[in-house]
Amino acid sequence: MGDSKAEISGERLDETIRKRLGLVGLKPLGWFETDGASALLIGNIGSSLWPAFSDSEEKLDGKPDPLNRWTMSQVADLVEGLGPGTVREVRYPFGDPVWPFQQYARQALGVEQSPLGLLIHPEYGLWFAFRAVLVFAHEISHLPSSPKMDHPCDTCIDKPCLNTCPIGAFTKDAYDYPACKKHVGSRAGETCFSGGCLARQACPVGKSYRNATDHQAFHMQAMMAS
């Protein structure tokens, strides 16, 4: 018999992780390879994590970066449950260094970029985000493969995402972040600040997965504070 750790079945591991993360509204989104190792991208679909996060100690303790701290605590529990030496490294989409999460998601999920810069999924639209990447220590066999995805923007003629922003912050190949931030912080930008990005909401794909209003407001507030 060989080293059992070298023969971890990806399908079984995926299922174990899916069950654990499902309890708190997180999800294994897809597998990919990075630096010669098997890696798993973890994220949320729409407001799937919002109920568990809303009741958490991290959300209620009044300290900074509650969602990031909550994520780290969920991932630490998960990694511990997988057993010592299973996960070599955890990468987060926040803090230093800035890991290229959108590139990871392209690899893991086969999704592509929308004109807003956010990646778009044929079912979830713009309403999915990333919380962590687990880099595994041992080779994993039978990894679940990701299905080939259509890119919904190819058949979207009107592109409402590009003509809904009240200040035209999005053009075909640029996002004017300073202008966006100035507007969202002004009286005229109150709707964006409390209800979320209007351009993102104008996308016709995956509307039923749209983030809850308080979830969107949470991210807009975090963006303004950054």
Ligand code: B12
């Ligand atoms: C810095 C940052 C921001 C900055 C600047 C973003 C910018 N457009 O310049 C600010 C604070 C403005 C921001 C805002 C938001 N962000 Co942001 N952000 C990041 C962060 C931390 C790093 C991005 C980066 O610099 N990567 C470095 C490069 C090397 O990595 P990369 O994967 O190759 O990067 C690609 C993107 O940067 C992309 N790109 C980014 N912006 C744009 C804009 C256009 C027009 C184009 C064509 C390309 C493009 O091009 C790169 C090549 O693929 C990532 C998390 C992460 N670590 O990836 C989240 C991330 C990109 N943000 C995300 C989100 C959801 C948002 C907001 C919607 C949050 C909100 N307020 O509700 C807004 C929307 C802004 C927008 N429409 O782009 C998600 C995107 C999920 C998705 N479906 O793609 C990410 C992945 C975070 C996450 N936890 O999931 N963000």
